[in-house]
Amino acid sequence: MGKKVLLIGQGGREHALAWKIAQSPELETLYAAPGNPGMAELCECISIEVNDLDKLLQFALAEKIDLTVVGPEVPLMEGIVDRFYENGLTIFGPTASAARLEGSKVFTKNLFKKYSIPTAKYDIFSDMELAREHIKTYTDLEKPVVIKADGLAAGKGVVVAADYLEASQAIDSIMKDKEFGAAGDQVVIEECLFGQEVSFFAISDGKSFVPLVSAQDHKQVFDNDEGPNTGGMGAYCNPPIYTPELHQLVLDTIIAPVIEAMAAEGTPYRGVLYAGLMITEDGPKVLEFNARFGDPETQAIMPLIKSDILPLLEAAAQGRLENYQVEIDTGTCICVVLASGGYPGSYEKDKEIQGIDKVDPDTLIFHAGTVKRAGAYYTSGGRVLAVVSRGENIKKAIDKVYKEVRKINFDNMHYRTDIGSKALI
Ligand code: AMP
Ligand code: GLY
Numbered sequence: 309m310g311k312k313v314l315l316i317g318q319g320g321r322e323h324a325l326a327w328k329i330a331q332s333p334e335l336e337t338l339y340a341a342p343g344n345p346g347m348a349e350l351c352e353c354i355s356i357e358v359n360d361l362d363k364l365l366q367f368a369l370a371e372k373i374d375l376t377v378v379g380p381e382v383p384l385m386e387g388i389v390d391r392f393y394e395n396g397l398t399i400f401g402p403t404a405s406a407a408r409l410e411g412s413k414v415f416t417k418n419l420f421k422k423y424s425i426p427t428a429k430y431d432i433f434s435d436m437e438l439a440r441e442h443i444k445t446y447t448d449l450e451k452p453v454v455i456k457a458d459g460l461a462a463g464k465g466v467v468v469a470a471d472y473l474e475a476s477q478a479i480d481s482i483m484k485d486k487e488f489g490a491a492g493d494q495v496v497i498e499e500c501l502f503g504q505e506v507s508f509f510a511i512s513d514g515k516s517f518v519p520l521v522s523a524q525d526h527k528q529v530f531d532n533d534e535g536p537n538t539g540g541m542g543a544y545c546n547p548p549i550y551t552p553e554l555h556q557l558v559l560d561t562i563i564a565p566v567i568e569a570m571a572a573e574g575t576p577y578r579g580v581l582y583a584g585l586m587i588t589e590d591g592p593k594v595l596e597f598n599a600r601f602g603d604p605e606t607q608a609i610m611p612l613i614k615s616d617i618l619p620l621l622e623a624a625a626q627g628r629l630e631n632y633q634v635e636i637d638t639g640t641c642i643c644v645v646l647a648s649g650g651y652p653g654s655y656e657k658d659k660e661i662q663g664i665d666k667v668d669p670d671t672l673i674f675h676a677g678t679v680k681r682a683g684a685y686y687t688s689g690g691r692v693l694a695v696v697s698r699g700e701n702i703k704k705a706i707d708k709v710y711k712e713v714r715k716i717n718f719d720n721m722h723y724r725t726d727i728g729s730k731a732l733i
Pocket of ligand 2: 604
């Protein structure tokens with residue numbers, strides 16, 4: 309009998325996961341909670357919010373769901389995996405204590421130190437005055453310094469400060485004004501690393517892991533990495549800087565040791581390991597770990613995974629990844645995010661989207677912030693759509709994706725025109 313899968317989330321990342329899971333010959337029914345209009349073409353969408361753990365659990369029990377896949381971080385931190393395990397359900401993702409790898413920078417930095425995993429030098433403070441004193445040791449030497457709130461801060465808890473004033477303001481807003489609440493009870497103050505940033509994704513079952521793909525995100529809203537940070541304006545896979553030698557180094561010095569360390573600490577890590585890396589002159593160092601798939605990286609990664617993803621996620625959830633092989637496409641894939649006017653600040657909504665039907669069928673459109681009314685799509689979020697094209701090389705993928713992007717339009721739509729261009733230099 310086929311499998312019933314519940315996918316939790318409603319963004320472009322989850323649409324990409326749904327697209328991939330829906331291709332599985334093992335699938336009977338794919339449910340999405342709550343899903344989005346793009347996902348509705350592949351899934352049965354049920355109106356339960358991602359943080360309503362009680363209702364999600366009730367639904368999974370009532371429908372005898374074989375596998376639940378969690379997209380966003382919030383339900384993970386709130387212990388959805390723990391709750392599902394306690395009720396005998398199979399769920400892909402880390403327990404709440406393992407999800408501290410994303411949820412607590414203090415926990416993670418201390419883990420790195422204890423197990424000699426390469427990362428920026430750091431100190432931890434719960435006292436604001438001591439934190440302020442400490443930043444002088446950096447700024448006296450005219451070096452930038454990085455201030456990080458300990459907990460989740462919707463991607464806004466990290467400040468790379470150029471001078472004492474900026475660093476001190478960051479400490480004030482995190483520790484005094486409590487901009488991120490209890491997430492700012494402690495701060496990590498660390499040295500600034502220089503180099504190119506690359507993300508690497510692997511899937512772990514707590515003991516073994518399967519490497520997936522590397523990708524480069526584009527966080528700033530404008531071309532040439534200018535303007536404020538966003539959730540991510542585009543991504544492409546297999547950046548040339550991530551050479552086979554570097555890949556081996558990342559597996560040997562970061563991914564495998566982190567999985568061993570988490571197991572040794574009594575919190576084995578099952579789920580996606582999303583390593584945010586800085587490729588420095590001294591080799592790869594970890595900036596952060598996330599406990600979930602990246603958005604928009606997932607939209608570019610899923611089309612490169614040739615193997616069926618359903619048995620992979622199930623094997624990870626059940627601790628059966630030893631010797632598991634996954635086939636990955638050798639080409640590349642690129643994702644360009646189309647955003648609403650005003651994003652990442654307050655943005656416009658309810659603009660009719662035109663041209664989706666004109667896009668070439670071999671380019672994928674993943675929905676992130678849309679609603680459907682009377683057969684037409686309208687904008688409802690900051691990041692609206694992701695346009696995704698494969699190519700045998702990055703140049704071809706870039707040319708293809710922008711040709712398709714230009715067919716889509718809505719009022720004040722904006723996007724970066726340089727996704728992937730670092731790979732061409
Ligand atoms: P994080 O949430 O820790 O990954 O930080 C968010 C972003 O801040 C990263 O993607 C980097 O661009 C930047 N960042 C974080 N830590 C450092 C560091 N030690 N040196 C330079 N940039 C950093
Ligand atoms: N693309 C950044 C993230 O998913 O956190």
